[in-house]
Amino acid sequence: MEEKAGQYVGAKPNTGVRKTRGLDRFSEPLIQIPVEMNIVFCADQGALPGLHVAAYSLLERINPMVAQTHLYIFSNALDESDLALLHKTLASLDKPFALELRRVDAALFTGFPSLNGS
Secondary structure: OEEEEEEEEEOOOOOOOOOOOHHHHHHOOOOOOEEEEEEEEEOOOHHHHHHHHHHHHHHOOOOOOOOEEEEEEEEEEOOOOHHHHHHHHHHOOOOOOEEEEEEHHHHHHHHOOOOOOO
16 A cells, blocks of 8 residues: 555545554454463363363463463362372473362262263
8 A cells, every 4th residue: 555645545544443552453452361360170080081181271272471370170089199190291381380179079069960971
């Protein structure tokens, strides 16, 4: 596009693109990035491989502007060795995270429908 006496040749005067402080609408941030991200999983021994995959995938894709990701694992079946193995899996990403195991009483879920016969 050439500029002639304050007009752009080849462009309509009103293109529908809103300008704000020199930025067009496509470069304005659409969301605010949180400083911390909290993620909760419920898992037992049967879900442990899937937990590794899901936690790795989430941590890998979290915006690098997030300063810290907190992963909380609610379980009555996992122990500290399971948590240590998960920590080793996630540490390979070299992203900041905290991992915490929280004990939960499975009786709280009595009466809920089962998932895939579990």
